[in-house]
Amino acid sequence: MLGDWPPFRPLSEIGEADHGKEVAVAGWLEDVRDLGGIAFLILRQREGTLQVTVKSDQSAEVRALTGVSRESVVALRGTVQANEKVRNGFEIIPEAYEVLSEAAKPLPLGVVDKVGAAMDTRLDNRFLDLRKEEVRAVFHLKSHVGSALREYMTSKGFVETHTPKVISAGAEGGATLFRVDYFEKPAYLAQSPQLYKQILMATGLDRIYELAPAFRAELSDTVRHIAEFLSFDAEMAYIRSQEEVLQVLEGAVAYTLAFLQDHASEQLALLNLDLAVPDVPVPRVTYQRAREVLAGEGIEVPDGEDLDTGAEKALGEAMAREGHDLFFVVEYPSAIKPFYIMVKDDDPEFSHSFDLEYRGDEMASGGQREHRVDRIETRMRRQGLDPGDFEFYLKAFRYGMPPHGGWGFGLDRFVWKVAGLGNVREAILFPRDRGRLIP
């Protein structure tokens, strides 16, 4: 139907050279402002809007454009006319148009209406929600975060890997696994690439990272939990201590924040965000030191217990007052960490483990891994796991496994914090939670 039309011109490529000439454009009809003898139509493309002006002296066919429903996709041909009164500096006087896809009425969610919408309504109609520039900006940021992490990790000699997401055993026990049918055998969606990352440490492909979904069937209804999330994982071998892992991770985060300033200034401005790039190294706060800081805030954390949500927030606030919105908590009690975390030789109550905190929430956790198979098996048994279920994993430790460490970093959570959103779901195109599988 448009076979004889010239190619559609994007808004950003229409310039002074086009003034007085005919162009073809297409987009969503955002708004029609009909003043009677003159009507202004706002056509929206991915990069912005342009104005189409229809006057009463134009043909009835062209004037019918003002009757097309909002958010319909229309194509039109017309003359670019310079006009200082228009924000873009030009308007288009249409000569012909076609409705390529008519929008039904009324819209289930207004794109430019001056009323709000509940998150549920927005997610139910995500395709319309995403027509809003500020909603899309979050995903531009997210894309840039991925680019920055890939760039940084590559520069540090890491290889991007892709481990399976359908697996036979989980890293953290069974309660949070999604079960699936795998050719009539039970299988699970991967809650973490943990075991596979570690197997790779025995291969020489031993400085790796991955950006991939992880699945957790946690019964958590919070603004920071989601059943399917994007995890930025890394694992590195031949380390002498956890410190080498921390340096890569803090470097990656600092690099990413700087990258956003350089490459996403438009989105940062649109979302009114002011990002600070932290100086590295960022503070390493030991678990015991964190307890002392919290005691000073009037919060008692029983020795050996994990920091609860309130304690974590309070610690974040205390650190923020000292100018640190990014910091590590290190050396957690061994008892609250998974079997693969290395216990400190000189102080077995504590472990070579860490969390990365950003703006009051946990972004990552990691540590040095236990690479001695007998110790892993002992820890597994203590945690009620059967080493027999993990033989595919343990086998990689029986024939030469270098010392190694790594982390898992929640990419959606990071974007959630960076973009200053109220709910991590807003940082995910089509979030999956306990109550939502559609769309």
Place this chain on the structure above:
RNA sequence: GCCCCGAUAGUGUAGCGGCCGAUCAUUCAGGCCUGUCGAGCCUGGGACUCGGGUUCAAAUCCCGGUCGGGGCGCCA
């Protein structure tokens, strides 16, 4: 899983025993308007989550269901 809160036109809300024949905005329909850009103005249409109960009377109070929001635990 536990706790708290909520559910009113397409959307976002006000009302919280009789004044509700339900408010306002937006949207939708129709009309006026030749420089709008959150266009303006006029007219009109459109809703009390479901099931029980209390009461002379229920959008409003009670019980249960469903759905949603937030918090906790846990975590990325």
